[in-house]
């Protein structure tokens with residue numbers, strides 16, 4: 001079967017490029033040398049510190065980004081560590097509270113009101129840590145959804161073409177049941193269709 005890859009909008013072939021090739025053209029990596037300065041602590045006191053670091057940067061053109069096959073996944077490791085660190089003061093408060101009750105000469109004076117107040121206090125101290133851990137869990141779930149759907153989305157994305165004259169993306173043949181072939185889509189609409197095929201269009 002002959003599959004025509006001419007643009008469904010202008011019916012021309014000359015400025016049509018496959019989306020993976022376009023994406024490869026639009027993403028480049030460059031190395032830069034950055035000079036940084038700061039203050040170091042030594043036994044003699046504070047010292048100025050200078051250094052040079054080579055930084056690798058990934059540059060993506062706006063067009064490649066608008067045709068991206070998946071959203072960027074956000075790291076969760078550092079956020080989890082921060083959340084756990086923020087919970088440490090609450091843990092100390094619990095330990096101190098339990099210790100003071102256990103060592104109290106008169107345990108009967110520990111009434112419900114004091115316990116409720118202590119719980120409220122610990123909850124208040126723990127709130128920032130719990131909030132940060134909640135954000136980390138949300139990101140983790142989002143990353144998981146992207147990982148599960150990316151294989152399906154990539155197959156759809158891989159089969160697409162883009163016309164540089166019209167600024168539209170299209171599929172010569174329908175790549176998935178819900179996506180029609182030979183129909184021009186604006187980049188944003190194209191990206192939504194790809195992400196939707198992966199199940200992560202609305203996250």
Ligand SMILES: [Zn+2]
Pocket residue numbers: 007008009010011012163164165166167
């Ligand atoms: Zn065209």
